[in-house]
Amino acid sequence: MSRSLPAVADEALAPVRMALRAAARADAAAVLRKAQQEKSDLLADARRTADEIEVTARAEGAADATAAVTARLAQSRRDARRTVLRTQRELFDELRRRCRAAATALAESPGYEELRRRLTERALAQLGPDATVTESRGGGVLASAGSRQLDLSLPTLAERALDWSGAEVARLWTP
Template identity: 40%
Template sequence: MSELACTTAPSIGPAVRRGEEDTEAALRPVGAELLRRAAADADAIVATARADARAAVTDAQEQAAAITERARAAGVARAATHRAAEQRRLRREQRAALLAAQRDVYDQWRRQGAAAVLRLSAEPDWQHLRDLLRAKAIQLLGPEAEIVADPAGGFVARYGGRRLDLRLSTVAARALDTVEPELTGLWT
């Protein structure tokens, strides 16, 4: 059998330990300097990052404010356009309503005026007015004029190529046409 020999590693002596301690002591200022520089670099990087972040936030706020202002201005412009269109629409509606009311008043005036003239044939002095119309027809066309009575009142007289319409409905329309220009003052 063989004997196992046990060998132990040589022990590190005090001189080696002292050399390591001297090396560590000599490297401490270098390590401290490296640590200081690393800390300074880290502080500079953090400061730059914070400044960049502040600048980015400021830029984003300015952009947001500009976007908000453009949106507000666009909204105001859109609202003004809508308001102007709505006002035009309302003015058109008001104008249409006014014109419709004026037309109704005008039509009613024409109907009532024509009806008033047509009622002349029911008046007690109608025969006298009828005789005046006949005399006017004879005066204008001559005694040979053909005079035909209108069932609603009045006459149509003809002679040669001439025709005289003295029907009450025609007389009423002419009378209303004569007075009509005076009505324009009612609408202004």
């Protein structure tokens, strides 16, 4: 079960989300157009091949032709689907990489000190005032209190935000 980000972290990440979503949508649209074109080309090739098979198969018998065409079209659909899924996975991996990079870049932004202060407050609120809070190498903070640990590093927060927006990301694949 995923938990919502605290309001302050959610507000602080809102511009990042908006920028990442816009970039992701643009990237997704371009990749999907390419995948759909590849799919169309594959289906067109498969249809051409199926037509050739059908002409040859008619001479050998109508039953053999129907089976061969059906099998070839099914394989073409599977191949096209694999291509679309592979492209979607590549795009999602690229989106994840860009989200992490954009989140890490926040550590260089003018408002970073305020964000770090808020993350520190959040860590202390969750783990208690005696928690040890250190700056994360990628920006944000890491906290621990006894055996409990809390990762509020910027890359981790970006990953969580991307995971929580799974439905929004899935809409990128929907025509």
